[in-house]
Amino acid sequence: MFVYLFEAKSIQSYLFQSGKLKDVIAASERLDNLVDETSTSILQSVIESAGLDTDLLNDELIESSETIHFLRCKGGAFYCCAQTQAPLIKLRSLWTLTLQQMFPSLEYTDALTEAETLVEALDLGHQQLANDRNTPTISFPIATAPIERFSRTGRPSVRMSPLAQREDDGLNQVDIDTDLHRQAYQSMNMREAAALQDKFTPEDLQGTIHYPLDLEKDFLFDDEQHGAPDSDPTKDIALIHIDGNGLGILLMRLKNALKNTSDAELRKGFREFSRALNQATTVAAKEATQYIYDKACYRKDTRSSDSIQMIPMRPIVLGGDDITLLCRANLALEFSTRFCKKFMEASEAALSDLFDDLGFPKAYERYLTASGGILYQKASHPFTHSHQLVEALCAQAKKRTKSVVDEGAIGPAALAFHRQSESTNDSFDILADRTLVLGNEMQMGQTAYFVESLKQTHTSLERSPFDLNKLKQLVADSSSADQNGITTPPVSMARWRQMATAIAQGDIAEANIIYHRGLSLATENQKQALETLLDDLTPDGYQRQNWYWINQQTDEKYCLINDLLVLHHFAEPVKENTHTGDKETTHG
Numbered sequence: 001m002f003v004y005l006f007e008a009k010s011i012q013s014y015l016f017q018s019g020k021l022k023d024v025i026a027a028s029e030r031l032d033n034l035v036d037e038t039s040t041s042i043l044q045s046v047i048e049s050a051g052l053d054t055d056l057l058n059d060e061l062i063e064s065s066e067t068i069h070f071l072r073c074k075g076g077a078f079y080c081c082a083q084t085q086a087p088l089i090k091l092r093s094l095w096t097l098t099l100q101q102m103f104p105s106l107e108y109t110d111a112l113t114e115a116e117t118l119v120e121a122l123d124l125g126h127q128q129l130a131n132d133r134n135t136p137t138i139s140f141p142i143a144t145a146p147i148e149r150f151s152r153t154g155r156p157s158v159r160m161s162p163l164a165q166r167e168d169d170g171l172n173q174v175d176i177d178t179d180l181h182r183q184a185y186q187s188m189n190m191r192e193a194a195a196l197q198d199k200f201t202p203e204d205l206q207g208t209i210h211y212p213l214d215l216e217k218d219f220l221f222d223d224e225q226h227g228a229p230d231s232d233p234t235k236d237i238a239l240i241h242i243d244g245n246g247l248g249i250l251l252m253r254l255k256n257a258l259k260n261t262s263d264a265e266l267r268k269g270f271r272e273f274s275r276a277l278n279q280a281t282t283v284a285a286k287e288a289t290q291y292i293y294d295k296a297c298y299r300k301d302t303r304s305s306d307s308i309q310m311i312p313m314r315p316i317v318l319g320g321d322d323i324t325l326l327c328r329a330n331l332a333l334e335f336s337t338r339f340c341k342k343f344m345e346a347s348e349a350a351l352s353d354l355f356d357d358l359g360f361p362k363a364y365e366r367y368l369t370a371s372g373g374i375l376y377q378k379a380s381h382p383f384t385h386s387h388q389l390v391e392a393l394c395a396q397a398k399k400r401t402k403s404v405v406d407e408g409a410i411g412p413a414a415l416a417f418h419r420q421s422e423s424t425n426d427s428f429d430i431l432a433d434r435t436l437v438l439g440n441e442m443q444m445g446q447t448a449y450f451v452e453s454l455k456q457t458h459t460s461l462e463r464s465p466f467d468l469n470k471l472k473q474l475v476a477d478s479s480s481a482d483q484n485g486i487t488t489p490p491v492s493m494a495r496w497r498q499m500a501t502a503i504a505q506g507d508i509a510e511a512n513i514i515y516h517r518g519l520s521l522a523t524e525n526q527k528q529a530l531e532t533l534l535d536d537l538t539p540d541g542y543q544r545q546n547w548y549w550i551n552q553q554t555d556e557k558y559c560l561i562n563d564l565l566v567l568h569h570f571a572e573p574v575k576e577n578t579h580t581g582d583k584e585t586t587h588g
Contacts (some may be wrong), residue, residue, distance in 0.1 A: 004091060006110045029194050056290070059268075074274055074320055105139050110132065158175065160172055218310060240390070242394070345367075414448055417566060453469065545557075
């Protein structure tokens with residue numbers, strides 16, 4: 001048996017390399033059409049051009065020694081096999097040539113292997129993929145010393161094509177990938193019809209809502225909604241990246257369940273798993289997008305004087321078990337929370353029948369969870385480095401997920417968030433040390449929280465010290481007001497903010513005074529509610545000291561003030577159906 005494996009790598013870096021939203025949009029739409037089980041995908045075009053016989057569009061294709069069978073074909077990757085080597089060599093040759101022409105600087109790994117059985121060939125293929133990932137590759141055009149480079153990407157520049165020059169931004173030279181993206185930006189009907197957008201759009205809204213193409217002209221920011229000045233300081237946006245947990249675990253279990261079956265059953269099992277996973281991601285994305293529509297749909301005038309319905313988000317990636325998008329800042333946390341909850345539910349619904357048919361033990365999880373990062377920043381900040389920060393946040397969330405389960409188990413969904421107040425090229429670790437550690441004494445936030453109580457999702461876990469709902473409750477209690485608008489909580493958001501200022505000045509004693517002054521004015525019930533929440537948020541191995549915690553082994557101090565302030569600043573709007581003309585307000 002012969003196997004050919006292909007995986008596109010560093011997709012986020014490729015999408016954001018120029019830092020311009022129009023290039024990100026065009027690149028994301030082009031890449032979304034690269035690998036898919038549709039007649040319009042680039043992969044299918046290559047297959048037709050090569051005259052190959054495959055089951056990409058027809059699962060019931062009669063098998064022959066020359067037939068190429070696909071095991072996976074989603075998310076920028078595909079795995080296929082055949083009984084003879086020639087058709088796979090032909091596919092590989094034309095496929096890699098096509099990539100060089102259409103996506104010159106896109107990184108990828110591929111492997112062509114041979115073994116007695118399909119399982120053995122797949123194992124060898126994955127080993128080669130891992131080796132290929134660490135092997136430097138040459139991409140064209142090559143930038144020698146005398147060649148001018150495009151300042152935004154550092155890649156060799158070329159003269160812009162006439163189609164790309166229609167986007168008049170004062171440039172006449174860009175790199176070859178950017179030129180191809182801008183040609184697509186001009187020629188593809190992205191506003192009216194785009195496969196990536198449709199994956200996010202709920203079924204009953206298909207063709208009726210549109211996604212912004214231009215942050216300056218199309219995107220409606222929250223402060224504008226309330227009549228605030230249309231200035232850059234009010235334009236906050238969130239970059240969201242969410243990735244599935246436990247995919248490798250389920251794939252290993254799937255492989256073990258299918259190891260003694262025929263090659264045909266093995267192919268079918270892996271392909272059905274790939275489809276079910278993509279279906280769960282799509283269902284969850286549509287559910288979360290429905291929330292954005294219900295909360296923040298607005299109308300935008302067009303050149304034809306007709307208005308269209310738009311929502312303040314922009315899809316960037318949906319493939320396999322991960323998504324990336326831009327979203328209005330005060331909608332990002334609820335969007336992400338809803339996606340994570342629905343993804344777990346939808347993956348269980350999509351995978352249960354397959355696992356039952358394969359005889360999976362009842363003790364095994366029959367679902368995937370998802371963890372992700374939310375980066376809040378100004379819309380005017382370049383996106384070139386933002387994707388690295390949001391991926392680092394996603395890694396923080398996954399670290400939190402793994403912290404409460406044994407190896408080989410699927411952990412609960414988690415989210416990490418961070419507010420970036422200035423444009424920077426620093427790594428997240430450096431950025432966190434600079435912004436979250438004040439006065440060299442106090443860490444101001446823990447960044448990553450579980451989406452749901454662990455008692456709900458993992459009954460064997462009794463405590464949820466990193467419970468996002470508990471943190472939200474603390475923010476709500478600190479923002480409560482009586483009928484006259486006078487704040488009444490023992491520690492209001494204004495007090496938390498004053499405490500943050502004192503800590504930044506290295507005066508923890510003053511922060512303590514501010515805290516206790518608030519407690520002295522509170523009722524016993526208010527004090528008890530605050531104490532209970534702070535106890536619930538106390539991690540194992542830490543001792544609570546009023547409003548902060550001390551590590552009993554290292555004496556390190558940390559609190560949640562930064563997390564409280566970020567959640568309060570980007571509080572979810574409270575409204576019903578903006579698109580029907582109803583008014584919108586915000587918490588706090």
